[in-house]
Amino acid sequence: MKFKKTIIVFLVFIAFIKILAIKHETTFFEEMGWILFIYPFWYTNLFFKTISDLFNNITTSYPILFLIVLFVISLLILYLILKRFFKKQKIILSFTILIILTLIFVRAVPDYSNKYGISLTTIFKKEKYKQGYCLKEDRILPKEELYRKAVFDYIEKYKILNEKIDYFMHNCSKNTTKDNKYYIYENFTIDNWEEYLRTNINNENFFSNDNLKVANLDELFQIDTKTNIAGFKKPVIYTDMCKKRYEIYLNNSLIFSEEGIIKTTIDIQINSKDYYKNKSINKIIDEHKEIVKKKNRYSRKIDNCGNVNYSIDKEVASYLEDYFR
Numbered sequence: 001m002k003f004k005k006t007i008i009v010f011l012v013f014i015a016f017i018k019i020l021a022i023k024h025e026t027t028f029f030e031e032m033g034w035i036l037f038i039y040p041f042w043y044t045n046l047f048f049k050t051i052s053d054l055f056n057n058i059t060t061s062y063p064i065l066f067l068i069v070l071f072v073i074s075l076l077i078l079y080l081i082l083k084r085f086f087k088k089q090k091i092i093l094s095f096t097i098l099i100i101l102t103l104i105f106v107r108a109v110p111d112y113s114n115k116y117g118i119s120l121t122t123i124f125k126k127e128k129y130k131q132g133y134c135l136k137e138d139r140i141l142p143k144e145e146l147y148r149k150a151v152f153d154y155i156e157k158y159k160i161l162n163e164k165i166d167y168f169m170h171n172c173s174k175n176t177t178k179d180n181k182y183y184i185y186e187n188f189t190i191d192n193w194e195e196y197l198r199t200n201i202n203n204e205n206f207f208s209n210d211n212l213k214v215a216n217l218d219e220l221f222q223i224d225t226k227t228n229i230a231g232f233k234k235p236v237i238y239t240d241m242c243k244k245r246y247e248i249y250l251n252n253s254l255i256f257s258e259e260g261i262i263k264t265t266i267d268i269q270i271n272s273k274d275y276y277k278n279k280s281i282n283k284i285i286d287e288h289k290e291i292v293k294k295k296n297r298y299s300r301k302i303d304n305c306g307n308v309n310y311s312i313d314k315e316v317a318s319y320l321e322d323y324f325r
Contacts, residue, residue, distance in 0.1 A: 109135065112153075112307035115314075134305040141306060143225050149306025150261055151221065151230050151254050155182070157310045158263075159238070164316050166242035182249075183212040183237045184220070190251050193235050194285055197268070201281050205270055206246060207237065228256040244270040252292050260299040261308060264291045 107126040111119035125135055132140045141149070163180055185207050188196055200206050215236050223230035231251035238247040248266040255262040266288050291297050301309040 110301065110303040110309075111305070112301070112303050112309045112311075113305065115311055117309060117311060129304060132304055134303075136305055141304065144223060146302070146304075146306045147223050147225070147228070147230055147256055148221060150256075150302045150308055151223075152217065153306060154254070154261060154263065154300070154308045154310060155217075155238075155249075157308065157312055161310075161312050161315050162240055162243075164312065165319050166240070179241050180239060182215045182217060183239060184215045184234050185212055185237060187211075188235050188237070190233070190235060193248070193250065197266075197281050197285065206268055212237065212239070222251060230254040230256070238265075246270065255292070255295055256302075257295060257299060260301040262291075262295055262297050262299045264288060264297060 105123055107121055107123050108118040109121055109126055109129045110117065119135070121129070121135060129135055134141050159180060159182075166180070188207070197206070215232075215234075217232070217236065220232040220234055220236065221230070222233050229252050231253045232249055233251065236249040238249070240247070246268040248268065250266070253263065253265050255264060266284060268284070303309075
């Protein structure tokens with residue numbers, strides 16, 4: 001009876017391969033090769049790649065939680081193994097072995113895409129990180145791509161930070177902070193920005209809000225990989241209506257050095273004549289040029305994947321601490 005069932009299953013399998021061969025316009029033996037060898041290998045490889053990607057996502061997004069879970073599971077496994085051989089002090093022995101193995105094989109590398117600023121990896125992958133590899137993508141990013149990612153990560157985090165500060169510290173509604181965006185202004189260019197600011201010093205808002213257009217940062221972005229200076233082809237104006245100010249990004253407002261990325265924007269207060277009595281627009285312009293020349297401003301580190309060391313939670317906490325001090 002079992003032999004008959006086996007024959008029936010075998011014939012059905014042969015018929016199935018034959019149908020696939022006709023459908024795919026291949027020979028019977030080619031299709032059999034795919035079914036018996038290539039498909040199993042491909043799906044097995046896909047399975048392990050999916051597991052590997054999931055593992056990488058967990059270790060990079062939640063490194064501390066992952067370490068705790070891994071520690072508990074490993075401790076339990078060690079305990080169960082040692083339980084068979086040692087009757088006393090099993091927990092202490094398991095704990096000691098686990099700590100030794102962790103110290104030998106587990107390493108932390110910079111990863112500024114999560115709030116901890118690190119991700120856990122093995123000693124072998126840390127060596128790859130030292131060579132410049134972005135471990136998430138398993139490749140060394142070209143300089144232009146690395147810097148582009150860093151710039152966009154920086155300015156996006158800066159925008160989110162300002163929205164949180166406006167909401168928590170300045171009681172601004174979300175209706176106000178939703179206008180905190182990056183704009184361009186038609187008559188404001190890289191060639192005339194100095195003249196424009198000096199000429200419009202007595203203008204209430206410097207720019208007419210009706211003529212501000214949301215900037216396409218992707219199209220405007222530019223970088224010189226020889227000088228390591230990045231910016232935009234047209235001045236980009238970040239508006240913070242809650243604190244009544246503009247922040248202007250020029251073609252040289254983001255500078256890269258060995259220490260990281262330096263932001264050299266121009267801060268303009270709106271409706272604040274007393275501010276300009278103490279600090280003239282000429283002085284603001286001169287200070288900007290001096291910073292660009294000497295690169296003497298606080299820099300933020302960048303990891304190998306282009307993430308900037310800019311923890312929004314830590315920055316908000318720091319602002320609140322200073323505010324209520």
